[in-house]
Amino acid sequence: MRTLSILGSTGSIGRQALDLVRQHPDKFQVKALTAYHQREALFEQVREFRPELAVLAEPAEGIPEDLRFCRFLYGEEGLLAASSQVNADMVLVAIVGIAGLKSVMDALRAGRQVLLANKEALVTGGHLVTEAAASCGKPLLPVDSEHSAIFQCLQASGGNRPVRLLLTASGGPFRTWTKEAMAQATPAQALRHPNWSMGAKITVDSATMFNKALEIMEARWLFDMPAEKIQVLVHPQSIVHSAVEFADGAVLAQLGVPDMRVPIAYAMNYPERMTTGTQPLDLFTAGQLTFEPGDPERFPALRLAGECLRAGGAACTVLNGANEAAVSAFLREEIPFGAISEAVEDALNRCGHLPADTLEDIYAADAAARRCVAQRIAK
Ligand code: NAD
Numbered sequence: 001m002r003t004l005s006i007l008g009s010t011g012s013i014g015r016q017a018l019d020l021v022r023q024h025p026d027k028f029q030v031k032a033l034t035a036y037h038q039r040e041a042l043f044e045q046v047r048e049f050r051p052e053l054a055v056l057a058e059p060a061e062g063i064p065e066d067l068r069f070c071r072f073l074y075g076e077e078g079l080l081a082a083s084s085q086v087n088a089d090m091v092l093v094a095i096v097g098i099a100g101l102k103s104v105m106d107a108l109r110a111g112r113q114v115l116l117a118n119k120e121a122l123v124t125g126g127h128l129v130t131e132a133a134a135s136c137g138k139p140l141l142p143v144d145s146e147h148s149a150i151f152q153c154l155q156a157s158g159g160n161r162p163v164r165l166l167l168t169a170s171g172g173p174f175r176t177w178t179k180e181a182m183a184q185a186t187p188a189q190a191l192r193h194p195n196w197s198m199g200a201k202i203t204v205d206s207a208t209m210f211n212k213a214l215e216i217m218e219a220r221w222l223f224d225m226p227a228e229k230i231q232v233l234v235h236p237q238s239i240v241h242s243a244v245e246f247a248d249g250a251v252l253a254q255l256g257v258p259d260m261r262v263p264i265a266y267a268m269n270y271p272e273r274m275t276t277g278t279q280p281l282d283l284f285t286a287g288q289l290t291f292e293p294g295d296p297e298r299f300p301a302l303r304l305a306g307e308c309l310r311a312g313g314a315a316c317t318v319l320n321g322a323n324e325a326a327v328s329a330f331l332r333e334e335i336p337f338g339a340i341s342e343a344v345e346d347a348l349n350r351c352g353h354l355p356a357d358t359l360e361d362i363y364a365a366d367a368a369a370r371r372c373v374a375q376r377i378a379k
């Protein structure tokens with residue numbers, strides 16, 4: 001029996017992880033669950049999975065009588081308890097955004113096995129997170145589907161040296177749109193992802209392809225590969241979840257229908273495998289599998305990823321912070337879709353040179369990037 005805390009349990013990844021716990025009650029016991037504002041959803045989860053700790057952003061009035069067995073905590077204090085004080089074997093960090101960085105660091109410092117869905121932690125604090133994982137002696141287990149695919153391929157390397165990572169991308173809902181059409185796309189259009197059902201922020205990131213930029217950065221840290229050796233392949237069918245090219249010329253890929261429960265399950269039960277309830281892949285009905293290069297002209301994120309990694313310092317943090325702020329503004333209908341990447345480039349030009357040696361530096365660069373976006377919107 002493995003014990004597990006899930007941070008961001010009411011989100012898309014969190015709910016799918018709980019579905020796996022539900023399928024395998026003999027394998028996992030939930031110790032802590034955290035949400036942000038979705039109190040009713042959290043109450044329901046507490047009722048079903050009976051954790052010892054539950055966390056919300058703010059104190060909630062009227063915790064139901066039947067949930068008195070569970071301790072409720074709030075805000076930072078609650079997240080700290082869930083990530084490091086509750087005695088769980090594993091912590092799944094499925095919070096969205098840089099808000100997940102602190103929890104990842106706290107969990108690692110407490111010696112927990114981290115299952116990492118939150119890519120923004122590696123994007124912004126890659127060197128600190130990988131150092132903390134190395135000193136706690138428990139490698140990060142990737143949950144992001146592409147990184148899980150790469151991780152699975154690497155398990156079969158048999159000493160073969162990986163020379164290139166082939167990172168697939170669906171291309172999102174605007175893969176075939178012109179730049180002009182995309183510039184005016186609405187939130188409803190951006191939220192209609194062709195293959196994956198995910199939280200709002202990552203769905204918009206898929207539409208701008210900032211998700212792939214963040215994933216290049218994530219891969220750089222997880223697999224210690226320079227940006228030059230990470231190739232993006234737009235693969236609209238989302239069947240090949242990514243691949244690794246080895247020194248002997250072999251390319252190993254991981255395939256399956258798009259269902260996040262597969263990579264989540266691999267991390268939860270690593271190195272063992274378990275059933276997930278996913279549909280089997282039928283290659284006859286899947287149709288053609290196609291691959292095309294990404295277009296950095298229509299999707300500037302693809303160019304910015306390599307530029308930021310080469311620039312070092314806080315460039316990746318600034319890209320991430322500006323993107324988070326711009327995506328929120330887009331979802332509130334304050335800026336058009338085309339303004340997201342413009343706002344990120346502007347923030348990079350203005351504060352991309354900041355340092356990122358410590359957590360304090362990283363939060364300062366993140367705040368500076370958000371200020372740049374806010375000022376731009378106010379103008
Ligand atoms: P989501 O928006 O559906 O859920 C986010 C969860 O985090 C919710 O439980 C929410 O209550 C909580 N949360 C939000 N802001 C918070 C804050 N400031 N502090 C504490 N908790 C907060 O997001 P998601 O789609 O599940 O994605 C979660 C993470 O996993 C993201 O980093 C995303 O990039 C990554 N990821 C998601 C998918 C997917 O299929 N959804 C795939 C790959 C990677």
Ligand code: MG
Binds near residue numbers: 144145215
């Ligand atoms: Mg992904």
